[in-house]
Amino acid sequence: MDILFTFNIEEHQKAALVQNFPACTFYFKRTASCEEANIADVIVTYGGNINRELLARAEQLKWIMVASAGIDKMPLEALEERNILVTNVRGIHKTPMAESVLGHILGLKRSIPEIYAIQETKEWKGDFHSTELRDSTAIILGPGAIGGEIGRLLQAFGVYTVGCNRSGRKADYMDETITFEQLKGKLPQADFVISVLPSTPETKGLLTAEHFKVMKESAIFLNFGRGDVLNEEVLIEALKEKEILHAVLDVFQTEPLPENSEFWTLSNCTVSPHVSGKSGKYIERALDIFQENLEKYLNKEKDYRNVVNLKQGY
């Protein structure tokens, strides 16, 4: 079986794969634009290089392992037609992402940006309006693996958690769950509105101007899911009108965020360059999932971890 890696991993990780799977031939190439793609049974990728042109060449391809959670840029229909198995690393982002979300929230509540700012001027000044997380309320849009981890940590801080998903079905670490339709009615109670939604037909443009208008003026909005959950003009307007206190954005409609975007300069907006999922443990965890699935593949077992439903897109 031929396995093509299109991103770099460390030498000791390559050696471990070769040793653990003697029946497989590994090609460590850092690109999909290579001859080996034409014969590969498996492609291990960050996802960005999977397109129709590649699929046409990759005649032997049976399984794509995507070392990322979002697959919205991939040609899902073509993959479905070819009956190609797609697995991802859903869940491995949950630790760094939840830590980043909590770090941003705690920073804003505990006046840490102001603390950094006064250090520049050597000004011993303590009249910040620091507040607490405890006894506040958070709505988590997309209470899956990542949203659940955020909910678990928020609960440890004494925050009441409201999960919001399509069906309103119960979710781990949510004190309550509501449907997308019930969101607007709940928003006036939220101190934090946190989206970790993937990009799907149902989530595109989910948040509208009306949603921001009913939020508290003290509310903090965080988008760590996908940029197209809203029209960015809507959020820029809400921030300019101070309809909410602050936004922290890790994702955008266009990435890199264009230099002329107003998000860069709004004083009540934090631009995070899509880094919240990063940590030194990423590839290690992705390879753990890959090896688990590869073993199942070779044993012709079927219960793969993190199979992507190509119809739903996640």
Added chain:
Amino acid sequence: MDILFTFNIEEHQKAALVQNFPACTFYFKRTASCEEANIADVIVTYGGNINRELLARAEQLKWIMVASAGIDKMPLEALEERNILVTNVRGIHKTPMAESVLGHILGLKRSIPEIYAIQETKEWKGDFHSTELRDSTAIILGPGAIGGEIGRLLQAFGVYTVGCNRSGRKADYMDETITFEQLKGKLPQADFVISVLPSTPETKGLLTAEHFKVMKESAIFLNFGRGDVLNEEVLIEALKEKEILHAVLDVFQTEPLPENSEFWTLSNCTVSPHVSGKSGKYIERALDIFQENLEKYLNKEKDYRNVVNLKQGY
């Protein structure tokens, strides 16, 4: 009974006290330099105005309620001689302080200062070396009410917690506790060293150059207790020599921190102007404790909350 408040509280809080305790006369003065100090049975204070001159005048004084945790500036011996009851608000700082500690730690691990910095330049740059809290180790110097709350939250993030106190006695939310003598042997394992120690004869100068030399180069040191747990020159040297990665300091030997202190300009040091205990809920919580104790005082009960041991100094 005459009760003098030497700091400001809100009108509705004054009204509630007057209504709840008709047997008492309240003087809301915002200072101890007043005639009423001479007749007061109880002084409610932040502590800074309690000195020998005041004690000499305050002949009726039986109880000092300090709305702060540290009493190290007060004339403890004189208070003991006079057999004056001293109570404080130990524990009410725990929520805002623990949230501040976690905010600073998460910020540093998740590259939040770098994120703020690139926004100034509109540079979409993601090559930060973000790491995770999960699976790290923290030593908490002073695992009492505040240290325990920090420990509880760190454990929620998957951090192994080591409490360090004089006796090594077990403490809540600590996976392990060690004595001050065992500290140096344990420091090489710590990713975070967090002091919330009060200033007492045993804690003054507890941390020496030797301690910083054995810490990891990636270690983060946080002092949210009292500045005199170390000689500041020792820490400045350790930071200059990059013996540790970063320090976050909320307390200093001299406060306000003098403008010529090198802490202000060291790039691996965060100066927090003694604000970590602040939150809008502070006075509300202090008054809850005061009213509980006042009721006991009037009923001649003895089990006051948060009595200060004047010999130990906390």
